[in-house]
Amino acid sequence: MWRKSKFPTRPGHDTLEGVGQTGLLVAVFVLLAATAFGAYRKATDGKVRSVSGSISHLHEPGKITLLQFSSAFCAPCRATRVVCAEVARTTPGVAHLEIDAESQLDTVRALRIRRTPTVLIIAPGGEIVGRAEGALTLAQVRTAIGAVHA
Amino acid sequence: MLDPRGPRFAATITTVVFILVLAFSSAWLALAQAVVFALTAFTRYGPYTLLYRRFVAPRLGPPGELEAPQPVRFAQIVGLIFAILCFLGYLLGAPILGMIAAGFALAAAFLNAAFGFCLGCEVYLLLRRTLNRPPSTDVHQ
Numbered sequence: 001m002w003r004k005s006k007f008p009t010r011p012g013h014d015t016l017e018g019v020g021q022t023g024l025l026v027a028v029f030v031l032l033a034a035t036a037f038g039a040y041r042k043a044t045d046g047k048v049r050s051v052s053g054s055i056s057h058l059h060e061p062g063k064i065t066l067l068q069f070s071s072a073f074c075a076p077c078r079a080t081r082v083v084c085a086e087v088a089r090t091t092p093g094v095a096h097l098e099i100d101a102e103s104q105l106d107t108v109r110a111l112r113i114r115r116t117p118t119v120l121i122i123a124p125g126g127e128i129v130g131r132a133e134g135a136l137t138l139a140q141v142r143t144a145i146g147a148v149h150a
Numbered sequence: 151m152l153d154p155r156g157p158r159f160a161a162t163i164t165t166v167v168f169i170l171v172l173a174f175s176s177a178w179l180a181l182a183q184a185v186v187f188a189l190t191a192f193t194r195y196g197p198y199t200l201l202y203r204r205f206v207a208p209r210l211g212p213p214g215e216l217e218a219p220q221p222v223r224f225a226q227i228v229g230l231i232f233a234i235l236c237f238l239g240y241l242l243g244a245p246i247l248g249m250i251a252a253g254f255a256l257a258a259a260f261l262n263a264a265f266g267f268c269l270g271c272e273v274y275l276l277l278r279r280t281l282n283r284p285p286s287t288d289v290h291q
Contacts, residue, residue, distance in 0.1 A: 023172035026249050027256060031169075034257045038265035073224040073270025075154065075217045101275050105282055108275065116271050 045134025048121065048144040053128040055120075058107065060095040064148050065122040066141065068098040069113050076135035080117040087141045093124075094145060123148050151216035154266075157225075159206055160190065160198035161262035164229070168256035172249060177240035180252065184233035191226035224270040225262065229255055 059065035066084045070077035081098055088096035101108050101116055111120070114133070121130035121144050130144045164183065171179045190196025232255040239248030261267035 023175050023245075023249055023252070026253050027169045027172040030253045030256045031260060034260045035264070038261050038267060041267070042265060069275075071271065071274050072218075073221045073268075073274045075221050075268055076271060078218065079215075102278055105279060109279060114276060116275055 041134065046132055046136040046140045048119075048130040048132040048136075048140060048147075050147075051128055051131045053111075054126050055111075055122060055128055056126060058097060058099065058104075059122040059126055060097065061126070062124050063093050063095045064124060064145055065120075066094065066096045067120040067122055068096065069101040069104075069108065069116055069118045069120075070098055071101050071116040074116045077117040079135050080119065083136055083138050083141055084119065086138065087145065091142075091145065121145070121148060152219050152222060153207065153213040154215065154217040155210065155213060156199055156202045156207070157217070157222045158263055158266065159202045160196065161259045163198050163201075164259040165256060165263050168252050168259060171236065171252045172256065175240055175245055175248065177237050177248070180233050180237040180240060180248070183255075184230055184237055187226045187230035187233055191223050191230060196226075221268055221270045224274065225258070228269055228273070229258065232258075 055067075058067055066088065068077070068080060068084055070081065081096075084096040084098070088094045101113060107113075111128075117133075117135065119132045119136055119141075120128050121132075123129050129148055132140065132144070164186075167179065167183050170176065171183070186197050190199055232251045236248045236251035236255065239245060239251055258267070258269050262269065
């Protein structure tokens with residue numbers, strides 16, 4: 001039955017039309033679902049969530065560390081790097097540490113890092129206090145650091 | 151380094167192409183798109199990229215920022231795999247496979263075009279996490 005779709009001779013009289021209509025429905029469904037997903041991501045990307053946990057390495061003791069997980073195939077990681085480095089440069093007591101997620105897969109699994117960039121905000125004592133996925137803005141980083149001090 | 155608007159432009163055309171692939175269940179259009187993905191991933195002569203450079207870029211100003219080429223190449227290779235699956239599905243009488251592959255490719259292209267979605271950021275690390283398990287030292291037999 002389906003094989004007829006290889007030979008589109010009489011649309012409307014064979015299965016081609018059915019397949020074509022289904023195909024259009026699939027296209028509409030995909031576009032709607034992708035729009036919802038994209039809008040959700042746009043709203044939540046870079047949002048710093050409060051988390052708890054601790055890390056014994058990969059932070060600068062005595063400083064608030066912005067620990068950024070990046071990957072090679074990741075343009076937003078570059079934007080986030082610029083933002084975090086700027087904050088570290090201009091704020092005393094804040095360090096930025098960027099690591100290639102691929103090179104630390106054990107840590108990535110342990111911390112359940114799923115996508116890049118992911119930034120962990122680590123208090124001077126090594127407690128993980130915040131976590132953000134997706135590109136961060138300068139304001140989002142500054143707010144998160146303010147929350148550590150508070 | 152790339153002008154990031156180039157890949158967005160290419161993704162817009164790719165979105166339209168996959169809507170047409172789905173609407174007409176067209177194996178050959180999927181194959182044509184596969185060739186475009188391959189050219190874009192492995193040469194400097196991606197057809198949509200050439201269109202962008204020739205007709206679109208001169209009308210826009212210089213880019214505000216530049217983008218690394220690896221994320222774009224990764225996305226093109228993922229697109230290539232889905233386009234080939236789609237082509238084979240329609241060609242070999244498995245239109246469901248064709249539709250699923252075209253659906254994923256459409257989702258990725260549309261998200262890139264409309265939201266600047268970074269496919270590599272989402273799936274690359276997950277793949278590495280899954281495929282690159284460290285040699286297990288605590289296997290109980």
